[in-house]
Amino acid sequence: MSRLFDQTRKAQNVILEGVPAAPESPEQWVEELRKTSKVGQGIAEVRLANCRKTRFANPTLTPSLANPAVAQGSAMEAYRMLRTRLMRAQASQGIRSIILSSAVGNEGKTLTTFNLALAYASLEHQRVLLIDGDLRTRALSQFFAPNSGQGLSEALAGEANFADVIMASNKPNLHFVPTGEKSVPPPELYASERWREFLGWAGECFNVILIDAPPIFPLSDFDLMAAATDGIVFVVRSHRTQRELLQKAAAQVDSKKLLGIVYNATQNETKKSKYNNPYIEAESV
């Protein structure tokens, strides 16, 4: 307990004393100030100090996430653009938790969420929490933390502490919450107050919380999950999502929270311009 106390004192000092007293230039000074902008630095240091570890492979090397588009610089550039737009919405509305979903399955939610998390974590001053909220398919957990033991379901059932279900990754700014192994019907877990409490708790030490959610149809999970989150991003896959379903799903989403729509897997639209555009290069994340 006293460690948390010491660390939080330190965090307070970071705010004013973390800024160097004799900067070489004003730009550097302001830059230093911006770097301290990780929320709840001291609280986070204590809470996340004893995290279990997991490794995030490069998405291009992960078999089922090996969407050929990811390898192209233009695709990653699109994720960075998405990140920038979301950050603007975050700054103007004070949003912390963002849930990503789609009308039906297989539209690219998990891929989008993961790459977006990587795009956020590549910024020095952002601490990112990626939550695998799809307690049915457990896609992210299976890739990155199989046999991870306790996770979100245990935390929501009250059987694990929040801090104990968070895993550190090989990306310093990126933390991950696996689904866990408990088999309780997801609606019961997400309806509990623990879910809101968990998001609030996580909001104290992360700049952004990205949640990979199950599809809106035919489940009731999404509504319950989204009720506690600050923003919703909708993933729509070209040539796949049916018009009627999309309309029904869009009507169901809380329009005040809807931050935007990701139009996924467009066909070769950027390919032509890629060769002419010197700014787009293949980049690894």
Next chain:
Amino acid sequence: MYTKFYQLREEPFRLTPDPKFLHLAEPHRAALAMLLDGIMSRKGFLVLYGPIGTGKTTLMHAALHLLEDNLALKDKLSTAFVVNPTLSPSEFLEAVLDEFEVHCPSSSKPRRLAAFHEMLLATQRKGGTTVLIVDEAHLLTPELLEEIRLLSNTDTYQEKPLQVVLSGQPELQAHLHHPRMKALQQRVAANCHLRPLSLPETRVYVSERLHAAGLRGESPFGVTALEKLFEFTSGVPRLINLLCDNALSLGAAQLKQVIDAAIIEEAAAKLQLLPEQVEAAKSLSVASRTSSGAANVASLRSMNGRVSTGQDTQADEHVPALPEEEILTAVDMLINAMKQRRGTARE
């Protein structure tokens, strides 16, 4: 005193601006960075807008504190903090000279201006800069705004010797956009807007302040309590402070380690922050212009309520689709795009 009961070293929600308790939420961080950057790189005019109680004055104090602690500027900074700008132009000049500790025996305006410019140049020669901060700048008359512009009108040098920070409520923006103010408007190097906190920011704000005051472990405010707190305060830091302070007192009196929604409601009722009380106070204050403390708080709340609804509509501009029809149009557009692409693919 509740500090002992919750094992705090000091009262975490004191109302006086104390830089130690400065909480940098996103808008505040951006504003502070803008202020420091603007002053350090001698940009001239900076303007900070924000509704009542969002932390403008605290932020100004923090910026000054940081600048004065800064080795590169140590003893090279002369600052003036004018908090009451409802003065005539000559009184204002006198106040500014007083703040900068410029002694001018003559009371003629040219002499005073000369003394002021002498001080500007002396500070600049030392490699420092002069900062004039005007708080409550929305109360400035057009004449005074013009006066301030003329004070800084020594632009024969490469970098501006006088940095002026105007801080005020959102009306200031309207004042500056008046056609008469065009000369000043064009000199404004940077604008920054403070907004009330969102729910997650409110939560971080409360827990960081508690930790700064010595709390060990988790915050006594539960999630439902924080939601109520946000509902009653609209995320305005000053009201959050008031309500948290009262809720902690009530909680300690009732020996409750965890503050729940009921305590928040009770405290809000005491402070006249409940929505129906705010409505009542609004009509009351219009009718009799009462100035009792409670009514003041309530009218602050109602004014901020108005401001924050304005904020909502402003925020909505960033949200691509609001009403259902708009989502459906967006979806329709997407579908059309998909169809077109399918068509071209077939060709």
